[in-house]
Amino acid sequence: MKTIQSTGVVLAIDNIDTDQIIPAKFLKSTEKSGFGKHLFANWRYKKNGNPNPDFALNMDQHNSSILITGNNFGCGSSREHAAWAISDYGIKAIISSQFADIFKGNALNNDILPIALKSEDVSLLMHQIAQNPKTKIEVNINQQTVEINESNFSFNKGFEIDPLKKKFIVEGIGDLEFLLSIQKEIETFENSHVV
Amino acid sequence: MSGTIIDKIWDQHVVKAVTEGVDALYIDTHYIHEVTSPQAFTGLNDRGQKVFRPKQTIATADHNVPTVDQHLTIKNELSLNQVNTLIKNCVDHNIELFGIGHEKNGIVHVIGPENGLTLPGMTIVCGDSHTSTHGAFGTIAFGIGTSQVEHVLSTQCLLLGRPKTMRIEVNGKLGKGVEAKDVALYIISQLGTEGATGHFVEFAGTVFENFSMEERMTVCNMSIEMGAKGGLVGIDQTTIDYIKKRIDHLSDKKIKSWKLLNSSSDACFDQVIELEASTITPMITTGTSPDTGINITSNVNSTSRNSDKGLNYMQIEKNEVLIGKSIDYVFIGSCTNGRIEDLRKVAEIAKHRKKADHVTVWIVPGSNQVRNQAIAEGLDVIFKDAGFEFREPGCSACLAMNEDKIPSGALCISTSNRNFEGRQGDGARTILASPITAAAAAIKGEITDPRTYLN
Ligand code: SF4
Numbered sequence: 001m002k003t004i005q006s007t008g009v010v011l012a013i014d015n016i017d018t019d020q021i022i023p024a025k026f027l028k029s030t031e032k033s034g035f036g037k038h039l040f041a042n043w044r045y046k047k048n049g050n051p052n053p054d055f056a057l058n059m060d061q062h063n064s065s066i067l068i069t070g071n072n073f074g075c076g077s078s079r080e081h082a083a084w085a086i087s088d089y090g091i092k093a094i095i096s097s098q099f100a101d102i103f104k105g106n107a108l109n110n111d112i113l114p115i116a117l118k119s120e121d122v123s124l125l126m127h128q129i130a131q132n133p134k135t136k137i138e139v140n141i142n143q144q145t146v147e148i149n150e151s152n153f154s155f156n157k158g159f160e161i162d163p164l165k166k167k168f169i170v171e172g173i174g175d176l177e178f179l180l181s182i183q184k185e186i187e188t189f190e191n192s193h194v195v
Numbered sequence: 196m197s198g199t200i201i202d203k204i205w206d207q208h209v210v211k212a213v214t215e216g217v218d219a220l221y222i223d224t225h226y227i228h229e230v231t232s233p234q235a236f237t238g239l240n241d242r243g244q245k246v247f248r249p250k251q252t253i254a255t256a257d258h259n260v261p262t263v264d265q266h267l268t269i270k271n272e273l274s275l276n277q278v279n280t281l282i283k284n285c286v287d288h289n290i291e292l293f294g295i296g297h298e299k300n301g302i303v304h305v306i307g308p309e310n311g312l313t314l315p316g317m318t319i320v321c322g323d324s325h326t327s328t329h330g331a332f333g334t335i336a337f338g339i340g341t342s343q344v345e346h347v348l349s350t351q352c353l354l355l356g357r358p359k360t361m362r363i364e365v366n367g368k369l370g371k372g373v374e375a376k377d378v379a380l381y382i383i384s385q386l387g388t389e390g391a392t393g394h395f396v397e398f399a400g401t402v403f404e405n406f407s408m409e410e411r412m413t414v415c416n417m418s419i420e421m422g423a424k425g426g427l428v429g430i431d432q433t434t435i436d437y438i439k440k441r442i443d444h445l446s447d448k449k450i451k452s453w454k455l456l457n458s459s460s461d462a463c464f465d466q467v468i469e470l471e472a473s474t475i476t477p478m479i480t481t482g483t484s485p486d487t488g489i490n491i492t493s494n495v496n497s498t499s500r501n502s503d504k505g506l507n508y509m510q511i512e513k514n515e516v517l518i519g520k521s522i523d524y525v526f527i528g529s530c531t532n533g534r535i536e537d538l539r540k541v542a543e544i545a546k547h548r549k550k551a552d553h554v555t556v557w558i559v560p561g562s563n564q565v566r567n568q569a570i571a572e573g574l575d576v577i578f579k580d581a582g583f584e585f586r587e588p589g590c591s592a593c594l595a596m597n598e599d600k601i602p603s604g605a606l607c608i609s610t611s612n613r614n615f616e617g618r619q620g621d622g623a624r625t626i627l628a629s630p631i632t633a634a635a636a637a638i639k640g641e642i643t644d645p646r647t648y649l650n
Contacts, residue, residue: 013504015388015484019615024594028259028273030233030280032341042617072389075422076615077594078324079231080340098389101424102324106340162356164214175342176238179350182211182219186352189210195223195317 002170004092004113004139007062010126011040011069017076018103022085035081036088057089065092066137068125072096073114074103083110093139095146097122108165109175113139115146115159128153141170197459200429201360201395204335204456208318210352220355223317225252225347226303227290229259229281230596231322235345236284246288248351253312254285254292257302258596262559262586265295274597288348301562301588304328304530308412309564311441315430315453320347325530325612327418330427331411332434333456335395337425358424359393359465362458364400367472372646374540375410376532376610376629378402379417380478380488382470384498388486391423394465397458398428402472408437409536416531417612420485429457477645479517479608480627483508483616491632491644492518508616509624517626517642524607525556525583525637526619527630529593532610533561535568537630542574544634544648545581551640556583557599559591583637595620608636 026038044055051058067086073096074082083106086094092112097119099107107114117125128135128148138147141161148155161169168174179186196203210219232254239246246252259274261267269275278295285292293299299306304325307313313329319336320326322344329336339353346353363382383390396418403411411428418426428434430453439445476490481498482505489497495506495515506513527533527541538560550556558578560566566588569575578585592599593611595618601607603622610633614625626642635645 014502017484017613017615019594019613019618023617023621024596025621027230027596028271028277030237030277032234032237042621072392072422075388076324076419076613078322078338078340080234080322080342083340098392100389100422101392102338102340102419106342109340109342162216164217164354175354176346176349178213178354179219179346179352182352183350186210186219186221186350189221190351193207193221195314 006065008066008068008129009060009064014070015072018082021082035085039085039089067091068095075100078102080106199458199462219352224319226321227254229256229277233280238345246348249289252290258590260589262591265587302530305561324419327425328416330415333430358395361394361396361466362464363468365402365470366400369472374629375413377478379414381475383421383486384488386421389422391421396423396426409534520642523605526592526609528559529611531612532630538569541630541634542577548638550582550637556637559586560588562588608633
């Protein structure tokens with residue numbers, strides 16, 4: 001994965017917790033797949049199970065794979081089901097002014113890019129999408145930029161990503177492969193480590 | 196040794212500095228439960244790998260388990276499947292399991308400490324955000340996702356960026372009826388749910404020095420509610436005394452090495468926050484985020500952390516005073532406040548009193564040991580006489596994955612740690628408070644200042 005090009009869908013709510021991303025009643029599965037239909041279930045569906053027409057994801061006509069959201073996204077529980085649900089739904093990048101730590105790690109482990117921008121830049125993006133939902137956003141991982149080049153709006157901001165995580169994402173490697181490759185060193189460490 | 200306790204423990208566990216920012220960190224103890232581990236075992240099984248260090252992983256069933264008639268089969272098929280999957284994985288991989296009915300069964304963050312498995316200076320992880328609870332023992336303890344559970348099962352290590360450090364000092368004397376839970380809710384109300392993001396926190400100051408281990412656990416538990424990766428308290432005589440009761444042969448040399456881990460007086464933290472104990476009062480939350488706590492006697496307006504969405508959901512007015520507000524449910528339990536000292540305090544208020552008729556009260560001990568201890572002390576009789584239901588251990592209505600759900604629209608005072616929308620059941624409204632505030636509300640049937648029930 002090197003670039004993501006998509007429209008954006010906006011959820012302008014701060015402190016969206018993992019219980020909202022995927023409510024606990026859906027955590028009884030022993031699989032990693034199939035969570036996308038339950039993403040934001042309590043907001044996305046009405047009590048009778050029909051889609052809530054006022055919810056942002058249901059109004060998004062462009063199947064956006066970039067979610068733009070309020071501050072402190074993903075706070076609360078460590079459930080990776082939140083990341084699985086987001087990825088299964090088709091979201092590849094999330095733009096917020098801050099992410100909760102465990103969620104951020106889970107997102108990266110599932111090839112979802114958590115992109116932290118200044119809150120004023122997040123607001124700018126939200127405003128632009130409200131004006132023109134067709135706005136094309138390009139996320140370039142190599143250059144670590146979020147770019148928009150519309151006739152009446154241009155936007156180009158850099159974002160931070162840990163260099164090792166970036167390398168892993170670009171090359172499609174996981175933490176696990178790396179850790180398995182240093183098993184000898186782990187065993188050597190254990191020989192001198194006392195608990 | 197100079198430095199913070201956080202850095203010192205971290206340094207002792209670095210297997211390899213992979214890049215300037217990222218270390219391969221060794222994990223001493225790994226706790227697992229039925230909800231966040233199955234997919235990790237599937238990963239190992241698919242690769243044909245066995246768990247690398249099975250003796251360093253301990254399992255319990257807690258999130259899904261019923262809290263009545265635990266000796267019967269779990270009714271919900273999916274819950275049953277999850278618990279059975281855990282049993283099978285533990286058998287296949289030689290992992291010790293404290294399953295349902297086992298004398299050591301209970302909530303993962305209650306059983307680790309009470310069985311002497313959580314010890315100072317360790318790195319501890321679990322696929323559960325409230326793993327920070329174990330920080331009370333001077334450990335680096337934090338929640339991880341299921342991918343990372345697989346990493347630990349496979350290699351006993353994680354790839355992690357070194358955290359920033361924060362010290363939160365609370366000095367002075369707490370007033371009557373002000374509990375560890377109130378201290379936690381107060382700190383969170385000051386910092387916000389994102390205030391400590393990216394940091395490990397050391398809690399310090401006279402308030403923490405005077406706290407029991409269980410009180411320290413209550414505050415460390417809620418580190419995640421201030422956004423922290425984890426929170427811990429330094430190692431002192433209180434720590435040692437607690438551990439001595441639970442493990443044999445604790446050498447002086449070991450104790451000395453633990454104490455050397457404490458932050459030096461010149462230790463440098465990325466952030467230091469100082470709070471005054473006398474300003475803390477019994478607290479209750481008002482919205483759908485744990486940082487919306489207020490002094491129980493204040494107006495909701497006294498916090499600016501509420502969103503309209505949260506207040507709407509709670510059906511609480513911006514300028515409301517919540518004292519006197521009728522409640523429907525009381526939940527006393529969870530890894531925050533489901534320990535024996537919590538139950539003793541609840542019993543003190545419940546003794547010779549009866550719950551209000553319209554209120555349902557569930558007392559769910561954090562473990563079988565807590566439950567058995569409560570019974571040995573006769574607390575169960577006090578609860579029964581007061582009309583409280585004293586149940587079997589588990590996470591229960593903290594996250595409502597079992598049958599214990601608060602009905603839609605009902606208002607619940609809960610000693611758990613999260614008041615998120617729907618956390619305790621679809622449409623359930625949650626107010627977080629200390630065990631004595633919850634107990635007082637159970638008796639009066641409305642939100643009440645617990646100090647009026649104390650002698
Ligand atoms: S009691 Fe609640 S917070 Fe604690 S581990 Fe169980 S579900 Fe999580």
